[in-house]
Amino acid sequence: MTERSPLAPATFPDLPAIAGVTLRVAKARYKAWDRCDLTYVELDAGTAVAGVTTQSKCPSPEVEWCRDAFPLGKARALVVNAGNSNAFTGNRGRAAVEAIAARVANHLSCLPSDVFISSTGVIGVPLPIDKAEAGLDAAFAAKPCGWEDAAATIMTTDTFAKAATASAVVDGRTVNLVGIIKGSGMIAPDMATMLGYIFTDAAVEPGFLQQMLSAANRTSFSCITVDSDTSTSDTVLAFATGKAGNAPLASFDSSGADAFAAALSDVCRQLAHLVVRDGEGASKFIAVTVEGAESDASAHRIALSIANSPLVKTAIAGEDANWGRVVMAVGKAGEPAERDRLAIRFGATQVAKDGLAVEGYEEAPVAAHLKGQEISVGVDLGLGDGRATVWTCDLTHGYISINADYRS
Amino acid sequence: MTERSPLAPATFPDLPAIAGVTLRVAKARYKAWDRCDLTYVELDAGTAVAGVTTQSKCPSPEVEWCRDAFPLGKARALVVNAGNSNAFTGNRGRAAVEAIAARVANHLSCLPSDVFISSTGVIGVPLPIDKAEAGLDAAFAAKPCGWEDAAATIMTTDTFAKAATASAVVDGRTVNLVGIIKGSGMIAPDMATMLGYIFTDAAVEPGFLQQMLSAANRTSFSCITVDSDTSTSDTVLAFATGKAGNAPLASFDSSGADAFAAALSDVCRQLAHLVVRDGEGASKFIAVTVEGAESDASAHRIALSIANSPLVKTAIAGEDANWGRVVMAVGKAGEPAERDRLAIRFGATQVAKDGLAVEGYEEAPVAAHLKGQEISVGVDLGLGDGRATVWTCDLTHGYISINADYRS
Numbered sequence: 001m002t003e004r005s006p007l008a009p010a011t012f013p014d015l016p017a018i019a020g021v022t023l024r025v026a027k028a029r030y031k032a033w034d035r036c037d038l039t040y041v042e043l044d045a046g047t048a049v050a051g052v053t054t055q056s057k058c059p060s061p062e063v064e065w066c067r068d069a070f071p072l073g074k075a076r077a078l079v080v081n082a083g084n085s086n087a088f089t090g091n092r093g094r095a096a097v098e099a100i101a102a103r104v105a106n107h108l109s110c111l112p113s114d115v116f117i118s119s120t121g122v123i124g125v126p127l128p129i130d131k132a133e134a135g136l137d138a139a140f141a142a143k144p145c146g147w148e149d150a151a152a153t154i155m156t157t158d159t160f161a162k163a164a165t166a167s168a169v170v171d172g173r174t175v176n177l178v179g180i181i182k183g184s185g186m187i188a189p190d191m192a193t194m195l196g197y198i199f200t201d202a203a204v205e206p207g208f209l210q211q212m213l214s215a216a217n218r219t220s221f222s223c224i225t226v227d228s229d230t231s232t233s234d235t236v237l238a239f240a241t242g243k244a245g246n247a248p249l250a251s252f253d254s255s256g257a258d259a260f261a262a263a264l265s266d267v268c269r270q271l272a273h274l275v276v277r278d279g280e281g282a283s284k285f286i287a288v289t290v291e292g293a294e295s296d297a298s299a300h301r302i303a304l305s306i307a308n309s310p311l312v313k314t315a316i317a318g319e320d321a322n323w324g325r326v327v328m329a330v331g332k333a334g335e336p337a338e339r340d341r342l343a344i345r346f347g348a349t350q351v352a353k354d355g356l357a358v359e360g361y362e363e364a365p366v367a368a369h370l371k372g373q374e375i376s377v378g379v380d381l382g383l384g385d386g387r388a389t390v391w392t393c394d395l396t397h398g399y400i401s402i403n404a405d406y407r408s
Numbered sequence: 409m410t411e412r413s414p415l416a417p418a419t420f421p422d423l424p425a426i427a428g429v430t431l432r433v434a435k436a437r438y439k440a441w442d443r444c445d446l447t448y449v450e451l452d453a454g455t456a457v458a459g460v461t462t463q464s465k466c467p468s469p470e471v472e473w474c475r476d477a478f479p480l481g482k483a484r485a486l487v488v489n490a491g492n493s494n495a496f497t498g499n500r501g502r503a504a505v506e507a508i509a510a511r512v513a514n515h516l517s518c519l520p521s522d523v524f525i526s527s528t529g530v531i532g533v534p535l536p537i538d539k540a541e542a543g544l545d546a547a548f549a550a551k552p553c554g555w556e557d558a559a560a561t562i563m564t565t566d567t568f569a570k571a572a573t574a575s576a577v578v579d580g581r582t583v584n585l586v587g588i589i590k591g592s593g594m595i596a597p598d599m600a601t602m603l604g605y606i607f608t609d610a611a612v613e614p615g616f617l618q619q620m621l622s623a624a625n626r627t628s629f630s631c632i633t634v635d636s637d638t639s640t641s642d643t644v645l646a647f648a649t650g651k652a653g654n655a656p657l658a659s660f661d662s663s664g665a666d667a668f669a670a671a672l673s674d675v676c677r678q679l680a681h682l683v684v685r686d687g688e689g690a691s692k693f694i695a696v697t698v699e700g701a702e703s704d705a706s707a708h709r710i711a712l713s714i715a716n717s718p719l720v721k722t723a724i725a726g727e728d729a730n731w732g733r734v735v736m737a738v739g740k741a742g743e744p745a746e747r748d749r750l751a752i753r754f755g756a757t758q759v760a761k762d763g764l765a766v767e768g769y770e771e772a773p774v775a776a777h778l779k780g781q782e783i784s785v786g787v788d789l790g791l792g793d794g795r796a797t798v799w800t801c802d803l804t805h806g807y808i809s810i811n812a813d814y815r816s
Contacts, residue, residue, distance in 0.1 A: 055740075058735050089765075090762065315812070327466050332465075342496075396812070400808060403722035404728070
């Protein structure tokens with residue numbers, strides 16, 4: 001495994017247990033490794049589910065399976081396989097998904113459609129059904145484990161286990177949310193990126209859970225990019241066990257719905273940031289904020305154009321205040337922009353304004369800012385009220401090293 | 409300067425002189441270097457001009473200047489400054505362009521609008537007018553030079569001088585075309601990418617020259633990408649001196665128009681390929697062909713999605729037949745695609761078909777193909793007749809080294 005990302009948090013967070021959620025891990029040995037690579041989560045009866053998945057035109061059979069089950073709104077189990085994405089594997093891939101669902105359904109006496117499944121890893125190799133079944137049997141027999149084991153078991157090229165938590169007061173009760181996530185490359189937005197799972201003991205109607213998750217996705221997972229590449233398997237699922245005993249949240253008219261939605265957004269944003277912090281080869285965490293655009297959507301597209309630009313990302317890796325490359329990335333976005341109104345800042349220092357460099361701007365604070373690990377790039381287009389922030393990381397030799405030698 | 413690209417041709421080509429074109433170079437010293445960095449081309453009276461320029465929303469004043477002059481269709485001179493792009497420099501940048509045009513117009517007793525100007529290099533630093541004027545005066549006094557000196561003088565991060573030639577029989581006379589070009593990073597399509605100049609002794613009406621150049625651009629400069637980044641200064645200009653004495657080409661009904669258009673396309677494609685061969689850090693020249701798409705435009709977008717994918721480009725750098733990443737890039741393009749009809753080849757070997765790996769395909773020819781310098785990736789979507797080819801290079805440590813340390 002690659003060295004732990006320099007942007008990783010110092011420690012794994014303290015996380016509460018979520019009533020109605022039981023975690024187990026096992027060794028299916030999808031690859032020639034001696035680590036747990038199958039995560040099995042049991043969810044008590046009555047658990048609601050919602051999800052967002054990749055916008056790839058070539059999704060994995062797991063993604064199709066989950067999509068088919070979302071409308072039913074119920075979940076009893078989650079299985080996550082690490083080391084093999086099972087994507088682009090034709091009917092054999094589909095058969096593996098059905099076999100997993102059947103085995104869990106038999107174990108729990110539930111419907112196959114109550115079983116949610118994700119797989120992550122190399123594309124194009126059918127998931128071996130015998131290994132999946134043996135792994136499941138081992139998981140069924142295993143002792144329950146904690147969040148850190150589950151978060152570590154879903155990892156592939158990740159360099160650290162990722163989780164986040166938040167809580168809210170709903171209907172007079174404190175409800176908890178815990179999320180785990182994996183992902184460090186093939187990360188791009190316009191979709192739920194990577195594999196993420198959020199568990200809460202709150203009672204929430206599935207339709208409203210979907211509404212809140214979709215909204216949270218738009219300001220979290222849809223606002224990060226590592227390399228502009230989009231996985232065939234990306235999935236974020238939210239499970240609400242209802243064990244907190246609150247009156248089920250059904251709409252924003254429900255008591256505590258706003259607080260819960262805010263907590264869900266908070267967890268999603270934390271998880272999204274953790275993925276960027278584990279971006280392949282990342283040495284800097286970069287927030288790109290675009291203001292003054294004609295609309296929020298336009299600001300979002302310009303921010304992504306900047307965040308995906310290899311030239312901007314390499315400049316920041318080199319700690320170079322090369323704002324010309326930011327101009328370039330604004331210009332190529334294809335969105336309304338006027339050169340002579342454009343303003344650019346690094347950190348708190350305005351470096352360009354009204355279409356040219358700010359005469360004699362102080363270089364020392366800019367250089368100091370760029371030497372840090374948390375970089376902020378701001379663009380003001382001076383056209384309207386549109387605003388967006390996206391998060392990314394720099395592009396370094398580490399990315400090349402990891403990706404020019406991944407499959408072998 | 410970086411080492412010469414391993415993909416560079418062995419030698420600079422033999423090129424004919426073009427009657428009516430006189431080349432000179434000089435040292436304007438736009439940077440602290442001791443090399444020629446100002447190219448001055450005199451064009452005899454009667455020269456027609458056409459051009460295509462960047463689609464950036466933040467173009468340089470040089471680009472705006474050229475665009476304003478295209479409709480007039482006449483050219484007497486070209487000035488190319490290397491080392492400073494003069495982009496994003498506000499009114500001071502515009503003043504530099506006007507000063508250059510005025511000095512040349514005075515020297516040649518022509519209109520300022522007859523003078524075409526390009527600048528390439530760092531963004532955001534106004535082009536120093538005094539250096540430009542002194543450089544021009546030196547160029548006016550210099551002895552004429554050959555194509556190789558001119559092609560070398562327009563270079564910035566390029567590792568070799570680039571030129572191409574073709575000829576055609578028009579109206580019973582052989583006409584010649586010679587093109588020179590620079591560019592190796594910040595190269596993306598949907599526009600004329602980089603700075604390129606094509607000279608011919610053929611007589612061509614400016615409107616028809618524009619029509620042919622725009623068409624040639626669509627299958628050459630618009631089909632290459634190095635890093636998906638789009639310059640603020642990209643410009644391709646074509647100059648036709650008419651010295652060959654043919655009856656001017658005015659439309660495709662003119663005798664020899666088809667032959668001339670083919671020769672122009674040939675030069676454009678050669679020049680475009682040379683830019684990819686000098687892609688920053690490139691070690692492989694990659695042709696991506698997409699067939700079976702719903703339309704040519706759709707095929708073009710999918711081919712670009714593949715050619716711009718950092719994961720595909722790093723896999724090829726690593727000589728890894730990771731076709732899963734090609735699937736990923738097809739899926740993220742947002743264009744019509746059906747997983748279960750998709751076929752992928754590396755070189756001549758089909759590696760995936762009908763939505764899954766070809767059982768037992770021969771790995772040896774694939775491995776041998778990927779070890780070479782000329783890589784071919786083919787995708788058949790199985791949906792329609794749409795077809796496109798784009799050209800790119802791999803993504804290596806060299807790209808990071810060059811771009812994380814460019815400005816300083």
